[in-house]
Amino acid sequence: xAGKFECYKDKAGEFRFRLKAGNGEIILxxxxxxxxxxxxxxxASVKKNCLxxxxxxxxxxxxxxxxxxxxxxxxQVIGTSQSYESESGCNSGIASVTKNAPDAAVVEQx
Numbered sequence: 001x002a003g004k005f006e007c008y009k010d011k012a013g014e015f016r017f018r019l020k021a022g023n024g025e026i027i028l029x030x031x032x033x034x035x036x037x038x039x040x041x042x043x044a045s046v047k048k049n050c051l052x053x054x055x056x057x058x059x060x061x062x063x064x065x066x067x068x069x070x071x072x073x074x075x076q077v078i079g080t081s082q083s084y085e086s087e088s089g090c091n092s093g094i095a096s097v098t099k100n101a102p103d104a105a106v107v108e109q110x
Contacts, residue, residue, distance in 0.1 A: 001085060003027075003100025005043050007036070008109035015039035019046065019079065019101055027096045028070060028079035043106060045078045050101040056094050058087075069096035070097065 007017045017039055021027050026055040028046065032107030033039040049055040049072050058068045068090055072078055081097075084090040 001097075004103040005046075005101075005104050005106045006109050007039055007043070007083050007106055017043050017079075017106075018045075019097060020103060021096050023102050024083065025096075027093055027100065028081060031077070040076055040106075046097075046101050047104070049073065049078065050097050054092075054098075056097075058090055058094070068094055105109050 003019060003021050005017050005019050007015065010016050010032060012032065014034060015036050015038070016024050016032055017030045018026045020026040022075060030042050031038070033042060055073070056068050057071055058066065060066055061083065065085060066087050066089065067083050068081045069077045070079045081090070081093050084093060
């Protein structure tokens, strides 16, 4: 099964997306957007920037876990990963975004 972007409206009325891998695992989540068009632009930005390894910013949290942000070329965060127990798990998450995002379908959620 291929990866997909789910676009949805949160409880605050903002639009968000999450990228899911083929196994259904959420591998990237967005910030809130005021409009659907801005959310769509965020998805397009993920598809474009995920192929450039310089756009991934990997960090270790204070609790010793790992996570990453995908940034656009202007440095703005487009999406954030879950927390991973290990750096290798975080690297696998980045690889999964790179593999799944470019061709992922966009599915509207209620």
